[in-house]
Amino acid sequence: MSSPAHAPSSKHAIKPRGVGGASAQGTRPSQQDQYMITPPQEIPKMTIHDELAIFAVFDGHGSRKVAQHAKRHISELLFEGDALQAGRFEDAIRQAIQKEEETLLEECQEGEDKFAISGSTVSVVIVNLNNGVMVHRLTQDHKPENPKEKERIEDAGGVVNYASETARIGALNMSRALGDLQYKNPLNNDTMGPSTAGQEIAAMTPSIEQGSFVSSEPSIIRVDLRQDRRYILALTTDGVTNVLKDSVIINEIKTRHEGGLGVQQVADELVRGVTQGERRDNATCIAVFLDGCLS
Structure with missing residues (x-):
C-alpha cells in the first residue's frame, strides 16, 4: 500500500464532484433497504481539522427495523469516543458497529422482539477529503458456505x-x-x-458454551487515494449486485453521468432498472464521484 498523499488542511486532496443516492422496492412487499449520505458540512467539527464525508447502505432482512435503527445511530456512534477524532477510522467503524449491536441487544431485552428475528448488513465508507484516504467496510460475501x-x-x-x-x-x-x-x-x-x-x-445442542453463529465483526480495508486520479465510489445492496456485475455497475454510472445525467438521476435510473421484472429484491445505490486535486 502506498503512503497517503498529504495536503495542507486548507486544500482538499480529494474533491467530491457529485453524490446521489436512491432506493427502489422491486417486487418485495416492503422496502427494507436504507442509506445514509453525510456530507462534510453535516459532520461535527473535529480536532483533527480534516474534512470527512461518510456514506453507508443498510440491507435489511426479516423487517426494516434493524436497518432503520442502524441508519439513525451509526453516524452519531462514529463520532463518539476518540477514534475518529484521532484519525483511526478503522477503529471508529469497529467501535460504532459494536456499540450499535450492544444497543440492539439492550432494546431487545427490553421488549423489541423484532431485533431477534431481523437484521441488516452494513457497508460504511469514510472519505478523508484532506488527505485522500478512504476507509470502508470491504464488500465481501459473508455466506455460510464460505x-x-x-x-x-x-x-x-x-x-x-x-x-x-x-x-x-x-x-x-x-x-x-x-x-x-x-x-x-x-x-x-x-x-x-x-x-x-x-x-x-x-443449533446442534443449545448450551451456555455456544458461541455466536452470526457475527457482527466487520471486514475493513483502507485505500489511499491519489491526487492525480478520479474515482467512482458505488455502495449498493445485493438487489443491485445480484443483477449486475461490479464492472457493469461502474460502467453504467460512468456512462450515464457522461451522457449528461446528474448523479442523483444516475442512482435513480440504476435502481429502477435492476428492479424491473419478476421476483426483484429491494435495491439501493449511492454513487459518488471523487476527483483528486491534480486530476
Whole structure:
C-alpha cells in the first residue's frame, strides 16, 4: 500500500464532484433497504481539522427495523469516543458497529422482539477529503458456505443446513450482520425459554458454551487515494449486485453521468432498472464521484 498523499488542511486532496443516492422496492412487499449520505458540512467539527464525508447502505432482512435503527445511530456512534477524532477510522467503524449491536441487544431485552428475528448488513465508507484516504467496510460475501465462515459457525456449535439448496444458518443465508440476535449470544444460549424455529435448525445442542453463529465483526480495508486520479465510489445492496456485475455497475454510472445525467438521476435510473421484472429484491445505490486535486 502506498503512503497517503498529504495536503495542507486548507486544500482538499480529494474533491467530491457529485453524490446521489436512491432506493427502489422491486417486487418485495416492503422496502427494507436504507442509506445514509453525510456530507462534510453535516459532520461535527473535529480536532483533527480534516474534512470527512461518510456514506453507508443498510440491507435489511426479516423487517426494516434493524436497518432503520442502524441508519439513525451509526453516524452519531462514529463520532463518539476518540477514534475518529484521532484519525483511526478503522477503529471508529469497529467501535460504532459494536456499540450499535450492544444497543440492539439492550432494546431487545427490553421488549423489541423484532431485533431477534431481523437484521441488516452494513457497508460504511469514510472519505478523508484532506488527505485522500478512504476507509470502508470491504464488500465481501459473508455466506455460510464460505469455508472459513462455515468453520467459525460450526466451532461456535451451530449447523449450516442446505435444506433449501442454499447454505443457511437457521433461516438466514448470511453469516455476518447486525441484529439477528436469536443466532447470537446470549439469546442462542437461553436454555430456559422455548427455542425459535430458526434456532432449532441452526443449533446442534443449545448450551451456555455456544458461541455466536452470526457475527457482527466487520471486514475493513483502507485505500489511499491519489491526487492525480478520479474515482467512482458505488455502495449498493445485493438487489443491485445480484443483477449486475461490479464492472457493469461502474460502467453504467460512468456512462450515464457522461451522457449528461446528474448523479442523483444516475442512482435513480440504476435502481429502477435492476428492479424491473419478476421476483426483484429491494435495491439501493449511492454513487459518488471523487476527483483528486491534480486530476
